[in-house]
Amino acid sequence: MELDAKSNHILDAALPVFVRHGFRKASMADIARAANISRASLYLSFGSKEELFRAGSTRAHARTMRQVEAALGGNGDVFSRIESAIAAFHHGLIAPFASSSDAVELFEVNMALAKDITLVARATLVDLLAQALADAEAARVVALDRVNSKPVDIANVVVAAMDGIKHAPGDEAKLQAAMQLFMRLLRAAIS
Amino acid sequence: MELDAKSNHILDAALPVFVRHGFRKASMADIARAANISRASLYLSFGSKEELFRAGSTRAHARTMRQVEAALGGNGDVFSRIESAIAAFHHGLIAPFASSSDAVELFEVNMALAKDITLVARATLVDLLAQALADAEAARVVALDRVNSKPVDIANVVVAAMDGIKHAPGDEAKLQAAMQLFMRLLRAAIS
């Protein structure tokens, strides 16, 4: 699933159109105009509006998971690396749409058109977090037996917390603060 | 042309919908939803989308002209009062739409549906400015003969400058700075 330069250019242009108008009200004409190409040649790159959206979701997920892996492979202790990974996930797949007044529709459409990719990415995130925690446990950096759980359990809770926090009311700053508080709790619990 | 509470409520709700989607893509269903009423009862207040838009434009112009008159009747010298009046005009009738990506469409639709109101307001603005300048001249505060012109000429130039400056590229701050510079020029020229 590699994209040529033109397709990438189109997806770059399409994102803000979807963010502004939502899926239903974003027309192929709008997207073509934003990409400075004709509607005809838009259909040369993507066979349908749904295919285009799916390609955008796929690209965003691929990019984001690369960022997540980089964050987990970076410097710092397990907790700060996990925090960075969560931040990368949020920044790549949630924040861009949070500002949209059609965010709900966009997430629904995404689940309708790219459910597989979305769920795989979510599962991969959990796996990666679990792996990082398992490594830390092996290195005696964390003690998961203190909470009587396995790495994958903790990973699931972390992701679920991120999910819950993102749905809670409040602006971007409050959200980040809540996530950091959660990470401090985690650190205190299993360090 | 008095509006009841419900109509005012609807127009309040409709404005951000028009700003976000433009006229064409803003549906009556969108507006009804924003106003928390049914589409059916939206049509009880306004017979059509065009009538609703026109009512909104009319209300905005009426409110703004009241602000303009208040500014010209306020404290300070002629120049600062004129500056306030221009700012009120801009704040009431231009700034709310400047942020919209469909600003061009909205201004076009406004000229199609509420041209009369818009042109009368513009003419009234010129008249009010000319009146203020004439008063200042009578009080020997300004000397229009220095530029060999009549109050109405100056007023027209001020409004035209505002128009031109608003169409120039740059953000809100640059625009305000440009207008203030223009006012300093005027002050220097006819004080």
Added chain:
DNA sequence: ATACAAATGGACGATTAGTGTCTAATCGTC
């Protein structure tokens, strides 16, 4: 409880906008 007005959901035909497809014409590059 009854009467009345206001508001609603739902359906309607008519109209418009959008989708996806196709072709002939144009553009840019070799």
Added chain:
DNA sequence: GACGATTAGACACTAATCGTCCATTTGTAT
């Protein structure tokens, strides 16, 4: 000029929106 890429424009089809209508519900006053 030849070539592939891109385009405008038209096409049939579908979906969305408009403006209208009415039966029903909701709220309020009596």
